[in-house]
Amino acid sequence: MSGNGNGSANRVRAAEHARRAFERAGASGHLHVVDVDDGGRGVELDAGAPVAMASVFKLPLLVALFQQADAGALDLRERLSVRGDGAGLTGISQMQDPVELSLRDLALAMISVSDCTAADALYDRVGQPAVQDCLRRLGLTATSVDGCCRDMFAAIEQGTAAPAQTTPRDMTALLTAIWTDTAASTAACAAMRRLLQLQVWPHRLASGFPSDDVTVGGKTGTLPGIRNEVGVVEYPDGARYAAAVFTVTEDVTATLPEVDASIGTAARICVDALRHGS
Amino acid sequence: MDLLRHLRYFVAVAQELHFGRAADRLHMAQSPLSQRIRSLERELGVQLFVRSSRQVALTPAGRVLLDEAPRLLAAADEVRALVHRVRDGGLGELRTGMPPDFDARLVAGVLASFRADCPEVRLDIQQALAAEQEQALATGAIDVGLVWHPLGARGLVTGPVLEKPLGVVLPADSDLAAHEQIDLGDLRDRALVMFPREAGPATYDDVLGTCRAYGFVPADVLHARQREFGVGLVMAGDAIAFSFDGEHAGEEVVWRPLWGSPLRMRVSTAWRDRAAGSTVDAFTRAVVATLRDEGGWVESRAAAPRQQGATVRRPSSGVLS
Numbered sequence: 001m002s003g004n005g006n007g008s009a010n011r012v013r014a015a016e017h018a019r020r021a022f023e024r025a026g027a028s029g030h031l032h033v034v035d036v037d038d039g040g041r042g043v044e045l046d047a048g049a050p051v052a053m054a055s056v057f058k059l060p061l062l063v064a065l066f067q068q069a070d071a072g073a074l075d076l077r078e079r080l081s082v083r084g085d086g087a088g089l090t091g092i093s094q095m096q097d098p099v100e101l102s103l104r105d106l107a108l109a110m111i112s113v114s115d116c117t118a119a120d121a122l123y124d125r126v127g128q129p130a131v132q133d134c135l136r137r138l139g140l141t142a143t144s145v146d147g148c149c150r151d152m153f154a155a156i157e158q159g160t161a162a163p164a165q166t167t168p169r170d171m172t173a174l175l176t177a178i179w180t181d182t183a184a185s186t187a188a189c190a191a192m193r194r195l196l197q198l199q200v201w202p203h204r205l206a207s208g209f210p211s212d213d214v215t216v217g218g219k220t221g222t223l224p225g226i227r228n229e230v231g232v233v234e235y236p237d238g239a240r241y242a243a244a245v246f247t248v249t250e251d252v253t254a255t256l257p258e259v260d261a262s263i264g265t266a267a268r269i270c271v272d273a274l275r276h277g278s
Numbered sequence: 279m280d281l282l283r284h285l286r287y288f289v290a291v292a293q294e295l296h297f298g299r300a301a302d303r304l305h306m307a308q309s310p311l312s313q314r315i316r317s318l319e320r321e322l323g324v325q326l327f328v329r330s331s332r333q334v335a336l337t338p339a340g341r342v343l344l345d346e347a348p349r350l351l352a353a354a355d356e357v358r359a360l361v362h363r364v365r366d367g368g369l370g371e372l373r374t375g376m377p378p379d380f381d382a383r384l385v386a387g388v389l390a391s392f393r394a395d396c397p398e399v400r401l402d403i404q405q406a407l408a409a410e411q412e413q414a415l416a417t418g419a420i421d422v423g424l425v426w427h428p429l430g431a432r433g434l435v436t437g438p439v440l441e442k443p444l445g446v447v448l449p450a451d452s453d454l455a456a457h458e459q460i461d462l463g464d465l466r467d468r469a470l471v472m473f474p475r476e477a478g479p480a481t482y483d484d485v486l487g488t489c490r491a492y493g494f495v496p497a498d499v500l501h502a503r504q505r506e507f508g509v510g511l512v513m514a515g516d517a518i519a520f521s522f523d524g525e526h527a528g529e530e531v532v533w534r535p536l537w538g539s540p541l542r543m544r545v546s547t548a549w550r551d552r553a554a555g556s557t558v559d560a561f562t563r564a565v566v567a568t569l570r571d572e573g574g575w576v577e578s579r580a581a582a583p584r585q586q587g588a589t590v591r592r593p594s595s596g597v598l599s
Contacts, residue, residue: 010538017463017492024493112593202594210487211428211480215590237439237578265491269540272488276443276539 011043014273018266019045022247025262027227029247032168033270036179036232036240039172043270047169050142051246054152054221055114056228057145057164059174062107062195064126064134066188069103076104080121087153088116104191111195111219116149123148138177140170152223162223171230171244179232179240193217196231203257204229205243208264209271218243224252229263233271241274243267282354284318285347287311288326292344295334371400372557375411375423377477379505381525387568388561395560408478412548421553422561426481427544435554437547437562440575443539444485444520447512450532461537463493469517470496471508481543485520488540523574544578545569 032047147163196217218231411423502508
């Protein structure tokens with residue numbers, strides 16, 4: 001069909017449309033979108049550029065946690081007593097009294113509502129070396145996690161660089177590993193996908209795919225002037241696409257809904273190009 | 279008594295005129311056969327055979343019954359076979375719907391293809407908007423429909439999804455007509471002719487959402503129930519419209535494909551699980567074959583079509599969230 005044109009030219013054009021979508025929202029963005037089952041085909045905007053992860057670091061932390069459970073180094077039913085410190089704005093972080101939760105329920109809080117108290121408790125239990133080791137074993141050499149939420153809050157205070165960075169390409173590789181059962185055991189990968197699909201935020205990646213028959217699972221990341229989400233979009237025909245989208249604005253206003261929505265818009269444009277291009 | 283079974287025994291004896299040979303033919307013993315003939319005679323209140331030690335002969339009543347019985351038995355066999363065919367889906371009626379504005383050639387093609395496959399089935403076709411069909415499927419007013427995707431209704435089973443890219447219809451003297459392909463974003467702030475939203479709310483929102491994503495925010499959206507009316511608005515230079523290749527030939531408007539085919543119509547048959555059966559399958563085959571072979575539609579890359587509802591509900595859209 002003449003309308004299909006050349007596949008790779010269409011993907012380049014889709015990337016340009018994604019760039020314009022960020023621009024219209026007043027942001028700039030880096031992204032990588034790939035077909036989970038055919039990683040050779042992708043749409044990218046500077047997919048190898050280093051980007052600040054913000055709360056996206058909770059994703060490799062989640063994988064490290066499940067890998068340690070697979071290896072028998074810890075039991076996901078082990079319980080920790082945690083207390084919110086009010087720094088994060090969701091979940092346990094805002095609770096006034098201590099609570100005791102299993103590691104897997106802390107993981108649910110960390111992923112579904114980006115709970116910082118839960119994330120830091122898991123980070124302390126798993127340990128930074130284990131997270132870094134997990135990244136190395138998965139070949140994600142452009143990603144480094146050198147701190148957790150409390151370190152990120154401190155970096156904001158001090159005006160220093162956030163202690164976790166990655167590239168869009170590394171994040172689609174990580175998502176692909178989770179969705180193809182190669183990041184950990186089959187059961188662990190299924191459990192991680194379930195947690196990511198329980199994430200509550202509808203305003204970023206999911207906003208680009210407003211359909212009951214499309215499933216979206218992902219993890220957001222937010223810092224002043226930074227809005228990210230990495231996730232997988234699954235269609236009823238069985239096709240699935242990993243998207244890693246990282247935006248930056250000069251405006252550090254906390255509420256910029258158009259930038260949030262541009263993450264979904266850009267991902268949708270790229271997914272459409274992969275679905276329909278030759 | 280089971281009259282039909284007794285009539286079969288009678289016919290065997292009447293044709294053989296010999297109880298032993300008739301019993302062999304019926305694979306039974308002679309004595310129960312004799313008893314059944316006697317109980318048939320009691321039931322009808324007449325004697326059917328004259329029995330002597332040497333031979334068996336029909337009475338006048340027996341001769342009348344031999345004339346009539348085969349016809350009765352054949353009719354009974356026919357009724358039985360007919361009912362079984364309805365049960366197996368080879369006969370009866372299939373109530374279905376098609377969206378208005380569906381290409382006339384394709385409607386005719388689907389009908390011809392279905393009739394060739396199931397000549398005994400009466401096809402009742404109603405013209406109904408995709409959204410109305412989803413409603414009719416839910417209430418059981420139709421057995422199978424032809425609906426646009428994404429589906430608004432849940433709990434429907436769908437056939438293979440076919441899709442076809444939409445292009446843009448422009449006035450022939452438009453500045454964009456010189457391009458071989460049009461970038462959706464280059465339509466920028468022109469007015470757009472659309473089908474009324476109620477014709478397919480999910481599809482309508484999908485099309486406009488995609489336009490916005492590519493930077494085409496129509497200055498105005500004009501609604502046309504009929505395609506011809508929409509083309510009239512395009513001819514007048516008031517707007518652009520989306521349509522399939524080949525739908526509009528003329529000197530005053532031109533059709534151009536869109537770069538990357540970002541807009542696509544998707545269609546499939548749909549039915550309730552309860553309505554599944556061989557005639558629904560035959561209708562689906564007729565639709566798929568006709569749209570593919572005569573309409574230029576292609577099957578979506580369908581790794582594993584799933585039943586609606588197999589997707590994971592989003593927490594932000596969950597009940598009570």
